[in-house]
Every structure is written in C-alpha cells, then in structure tokens.
Amino acid sequence: MTDKNEAMPAAAGPVYFFTASTTKLIVMTICTLGIYELYWFYRNWILIRQRTGRSLSPFWRATFAPFWGYALFRDIKKVADENGIENKVWPVVHGLTFFTLMMLGFVPAYSYLCFLAVLALIPANQTAVAVNQRLVRGFQQNDRFTTGNWIVMTLGVLTIGLCVISYMILKPLLDQMATMGFDPSMAPPGYQF
16 A cells, blocks of 8 residues: 555556556455545545646545545546546546445444445546556556555454454443443442532
8 A cells, every 4th residue: 555656567658547456446445444545545636736737735635535536536537538438437426425425434323334435436446547558558457465555454454353352342341331320339438429
C-alpha cells in the first residue's frame, strides 16, 4: 500500500489513474478496514492534479472521499469517453452509492454495510485500468501484493480478529452485568449517591 511505484512500474508515459486489480482492490479494502479505499482516492487525486494542473488537495479529497467520489468518477468517465473507451461508470449513481454506504458506517445497526462501498469503486477502477492500458505505453496492471501490502493487511486482519475476540468475551460479561442490576450496598464506604 505504501509503495510509491506500485501502479507505475517502468511505464514510458505518465499513468492517468492509480489502479489495482479488482481482486486486490476488494481484498486490500476489507483487510485494511477501508483505508486502502482512501489510499486509492488519494493516489488518483495526486495524478489528476499532476495531469490537469488543477489546484486541489489530494489529502483532503481522500479524507472526505464520500463527498468527492462523484467528482473522481466523473473525471475517470470523462477521460474514457474522450478516448473512445467503453465504460460503465455512472458518476451520479456510483457517487451516491459510495456516499450512502460510507455514511451507513456511522449508523451502528448498519455500520457493516460501509464495507460494501468498495463495490461502487469497481466500475471506475476497471475503466481507469482500460484508460491506462490504452493510453500508457508499457502499462502493467497493479495486481500483485507487495510486502507493504501484506504487512498492512496483516495488521488489519489482526485488528479485526481482536475486535471479534473482545466482542465475544465482553458481550456476555456486559449482558450479565446488565441483568444483575446495581446494588448501592456494594459501593465503596463513604460514597454518596
């Protein structure tokens, strides 16, 4: 995830977009708890700024990716359309889907749905791959997992594992405490209610 040349191995021309294979995009997003998704946005905004000369902040656009998804999807579609590359990017639909799924991450009952947000990126990523393949001589697909990718995925999986284990241990204890009620006589001496 941190390898700067990850998407641009020895290409003769500038890469238009940061891409990953669909498998890598999904696996990295899930194993990093969505951080790879933000990294994908960040790298793409850097490349767009370099290519267009627009004044924009890749960091803030990635940080607020749910709000900027539409703009990135629109840019990918625009480049594909200008170069006659068939695509299935619908900026409004994919932007709203990404936004909605990411916002559901803040609703406790539906927070797990934010992991599905990566599905809104797939058409844009596939189109970006097609753009790079057509316009960048010597383009090589970013489909291998680097050492950095494995390290970050391992940390993410360990975090997920610890969360699951702590939930399995703490949930029964909290449930038991809730059914026990509170007995004021168990308070420390001198404690006032």
